[in-house]
Amino acid sequence: MSAPEIKLTFDEPVQRKKVPKHLADYSPDERREMAKQFGLPAYRGVQVATHYFSHLSNDPQSWSDIPAEMRQSIADQLTPQLIHLVKSVTCDAGTTRKDLWKLHDGVLVESVLMRYTDRVTVCISSQAGCGMNCPFCATGQAGLTRNLSAGEITEQIVAAARACADGELPGGPTRLSNIVFMGMGEPLANYNAVIRSVRNITDPNPDGLGISARSVTVSTVGLVNGIEKLTQEGIAVTLAVSLHTPDDELRDTLVPINSRWNIKEVLAAADAYEKSTGRRYSIEYALIRDINDQSWRADLLGRLLKNRNAHVNLIPLNPTPGSKWTASRREDEAEFVRILESYAVPVTVRDTRGREIDGACGQLAGAEKIKSD
Ligand code: SAH
Numbered sequence: 001m002s003a004p005e006i007k008l009t010f011d012e013p014v015q016r017k018k019v020p021k022h023l024a025d026y027s028p029d030e031r032r033e034m035a036k037q038f039g040l041p042a043y044r045g046v047q048v049a050t051h052y053f054s055h056l057s058n059d060p061q062s063w064s065d066i067p068a069e070m071r072q073s074i075a076d077q078l079t080p081q082l083i084h085l086v087k088s089v090t091c092d093a094g095t096t097r098k099d100l101w102k103l104h105d106g107v108l109v110e111s112v113l114m115r116y117t118d119r120v121t122v123c124i125s126s127q128a129g130c131g132m133n134c135p136f137c138a139t140g141q142a143g144l145t146r147n148l149s150a151g152e153i154t155e156q157i158v159a160a161a162r163a164c165a166d167g168e169l170p171g172g173p174t175r176l177s178n179i180v181f182m183g184m185g186e187p188l189a190n191y192n193a194v195i196r197s198v199r200n201i202t203d204p205n206p207d208g209l210g211i212s213a214r215s216v217t218v219s220t221v222g223l224v225n226g227i228e229k230l231t232q233e234g235i236a237v238t239l240a241v242s243l244h245t246p247d248d249e250l251r252d253t254l255v256p257i258n259s260r261w262n263i264k265e266v267l268a269a270a271d272a273y274e275k276s277t278g279r280r281y282s283i284e285y286a287l288i289r290d291i292n293d294q295s296w297r298a299d300l301l302g303r304l305l306k307n308r309n310a311h312v313n314l315i316p317l318n319p320t321p322g323s324k325w326t327a328s329r330r331e332d333e334a335e336f337v338r339i340l341e342s343y344a345v346p347v348t349v350r351d352t353r354g355r356e357i358d359g360a361c362g363q364l365a366g367a368e369k370i371k372s373d
Pocket of ligand 1 (some may be wrong): 298
């Protein structure tokens with residue numbers, strides 16, 4: 001007798017719509033192959049890359065080296081629009097602008113463009129949400145939705161470069177000078193897409209935007225395997241490590257991945273990065289009142305960093321909705337700076353640009369807000 005047939009039912013796995021492929025997902029050589037796959041001559045891949053990265057053009061009708069009747073379809077094939085602006089909000093007299101983008105599957109991410117007297121910086125998202133679960137960060141509270149593709153990351157950067165060139169920021173046309181991976185997400189948890197995006201930034205025209213690697217900052221919770229891979233990559237971006245406290249006991253709480261890679265291991269990986277690239281790294285430290293801002297912790301941090309080629313970036317905590325934590329008192333912040341300086345550790349206090357528009361650190365979790373608008 002044959003066994004009765006048992007029917008098992010499973011929940012259908014969530015099928016995500018695949019992100020359309022974009023030439024920014026590929027290396028310059030692969031872009032030529034991509035063109036061929038659409039039945040186009042390989043050089044079309046180079047021509048379109050030139051329009052995209054060198055001319056920042058999103059108007060195929062102006063691509064005069066491509067026959068007029070083919071322009072739109074080639075643009076749709078090689079540079080499909082991956083991010084759609086939902087809304088922009090500005091503050092600081094227009095010099096800070098937060099853009100909310102909708103991706104092809106309805107997922108929302110944000111980027112922030114900031115014009116200073118000497119530079120223009122864009123802070124971009126590498127993931128929708130974040131899986132690192134740091135309790136003081138708004139993005140961390142929502143969990144990870146998905147990784148962004150290199151195209152989706154690069155589109156945020158190219159949109160920022162275009163906004164600068166088109167004179168959308170007060171002060172007239174300018175050039176995008178700095179890119180920081182400090183928006184939503186943990187960049188080293190989306191390693192390949194982030195590296196492709198970094199190369200799109202640093203490769204000279206027409207393969208990329210031709211912005212120097214030192215103007216790019218990759219900020220991480222301290223994924224040691226990712227830092228080690230980055231060290232092998234041979235691109236000298238600025239590495240920023242979100243330390244937030246010099247002791248493992250508290251860091252296990254503030255940055256939960258610390259239970260996988262502790263402070264000693266993270267700093268050793270950052271030191272190796274510094275040795276290999278010659279680039280000083282940054283230590284990010286969100287000052288949280290009565291949590292990590294005591295003078296004994298400043299002292300411990302000073303001792304930890306005094307013989308390292310690191311710079312401390314203190315960030316006044318930007319309280320997230322519902323959080324019991326808040327920024328440090330001014331006098332505690334000043335004392336923290338003084339103690340670090342007594343160890344000759346370079347230290348700056350980050351400005352708090354974009355606070356009124358929820359565009360400051362850790363506040364880029366616009367998805368919920370928009371849904372409830
Ligand atoms: N996942 C990366 C990038 C995150 S955002 C990382 O953790 O480094 C960039 C910086 O903003 C990080 O140092 C992060 O810890 C910090 N940050 C997050 N939430 C914050 C908040 N509410 N106030 C101040 N800084 C915050």
